[in-house]
Amino acid sequence: MTPTSSTTAPAFDVVVIGAGIVGLAHAYEALLQGLSVAVVDRAGGAVHGASVRNFGHACITPQTGEARGYATEARRRWLDLAGAAGFTARESGTVVVARTAAELAVVEEYAASDPDTERLDARAVVDRVPVDPDPVVGGAFLPLDLQVDPREAAPAIATWLASQGVRFSWRTTALTVESGRVTTSRATFEADRIVVCTNHDVDRLFPRLAEQADVVRCRLHMLRADVDLRFPLTVPLFTGWSLLRYSGFAAMPSAGALRESLRASLPAGVAWDLNQMYTSPFDGSLIIGDTHVRDVDAPPFQDEAGFELVIAETERLFGVERIRVRERWQGVYASAPGREFLIEEPLPGVHVVTVTTGIGMTTGLGIAPSVLAPRGTATSVPESSTAVAV
Template sequence: MENQSILKSSSAAPHFTSSDIIVVGAGIVGLAIAYHAAKQGKSVQVFERNQWAVGASVRNFGLIWPIGQTAGSLLERAKRSQATWRELSTEVGFGLQENGSLHLAYHADEQAVIEEFLNQSDKGYQCQWLSQEEIRKKSPAAKMDGLLGGLFSTTECTVDPREAIRKLPRYLSDTYGVQFHFGSAVQSVEGNTLRVGEKKYRADHIYVCSGADFETLFPEEFQQVPITKCKLQMLRTVPQPKGWQLRATLCGGLTLRHYASFADCPSLPDLDRRFDEEQPLFKEWGIHVMITQNHFGELVIGDSHEYGLTHDPFDREDVDQLILDYLSTFAEVPDLKITQRWHGIYPKLPGATELVLQPTDEVTIVNALGGAGMTLSFGLAEELLTNELE
């Protein structure tokens, strides 16, 4: 990975003290806002408390996942984000796999949910039912025993978030002159001015994109909404041997009950009850299982969901094992040797897809995209910056 510290601003840089836009947070939400603001010709500064972004933006699958978004504005936002990711992968130079997704069905209730979902395919989804034989040609990993078929969607993409989130600041700096202040914790925001240590910086508008650290700036605003945090556990394998390719991202029936896009399917309650009877721990730990592959050949596997404002810093091996055990019911890969295990924590606002607040005329808070930051951030940022111009 390239050394990000060279983008850290010097303390002797008075010409950095004023700009059109200031962004607090260099995760994917903050980077998306910086990108769209800079494209509009605005001068932009970004402040990040760490030497590089180390939060939820680098602790995820790296999936751009339109299939999980409800039809309408969210699906269209996801598609706009996907188009931006595609452009940036070429311009910035990070890998992007346009591999699509496969939701595999081994039970009648899973097939029924997929067929019901396909009946609403005119709402903007790009997907189709595949037979067992068609899936065999689409993915070498899908288990054939008991497979009834599956839902194939063309819109899903995979990046390595570790690579993309580290390379985007350099690109924004070199291409648009965005000034990055890494290792610079913002202590306060008052009006159009923020303070970092003894220095003050001013902007016409400040976007606060602080992710899971929402207790530090404008805590009173966050206390007025039922925001919480979600902890997820994930795993990564060695690069697969001899250039083996997973191709489409694979999911099982658990994923059908995880995403809101499937929520209105009439057969979903039957599927839900069956899983609760077979393994209640899936719901207790919020487990649904997906496997994707980045362009380095590594497989990324997850995940779980625990909700609360404070989380145990110690990961649970039994939760990882539940994930791997369920994975074995629908996928077979050449080498499942795990090289990395981690957890991420992201903000979540129950019943909402994002939190956008304007505590003052000069400040906008953008937070709580849940687990869809990679999928929705560029589209949401484009909407926010366009509305500001209007």
């Protein structure tokens, strides 16, 4: 029987609010610890959040600091879960294509500083990815990165967790959270520990926490298309715009010069905060994106100019005259200035975990072990996560 708002669910060791990758990561960690777990989500399944709207790219290699540690642990867990839950996690690596001297300078500096990164000459790049050879000048290979199908992975993990005894309460909205208790639209859940993983909707349950951290919603132009490539794209692909987005690249001495070079060559790219990158789902289509617009709310109306920009740059990169768009959508994730994570315990036993940049798929599975470490165990906290009010 479906519980109603007047019922009380059985007590659990852990209740997780939110069934995206970050929420599922905490349910998985609790399961590994032998704890009883319930997951509450307002949707009918893992079908519409940030975890199914993205590139399916676990970008391990160019992370730094706490993000690199989380990403490294997440990589191992992605591979373990793929085997257990029956979805594909491709150990693909990522290719970075450099098409100007400014882009190549950043790539070479990073490759010199990171032993995991392989520098590629122009010929190696065009042999690995189907870009227009002119004007490729070089690039790099990031070997640790993974690729999954974002529409397959989260639902598969949820299904497997349910088969292992994790209780899922779908179409259930968390109304209030206090130490030891979550009141929802269907039942009251009691738990020793509660983990709130609602991404950009953290402001619904903890508005002061979100406001203190300046959490807003970042909206993306994304699309899926068929493109007549020279040969199939089998790895995630970064361009010069990507070098400004990931902390390892962005810290290089030449990153400032690259930014100015891109601003001069394509002002619209800077205006739309472009990250021109690509992954290929296993059906051979391309996931293409993306732009970034930040605000407190995420209205559904998208300016066609954003789509026109990513389409035009895709045609130029691959040297094709036209792409055939299958789907367009708006990606949305949490964003906060100067931080990658909001990880707090605003109430005893209540943890709020939000990835405040576009690396949730990359790091989410690796965050959970530190958040759910047994009490009294030392945990690592991201340097960017400072104490904020509820």
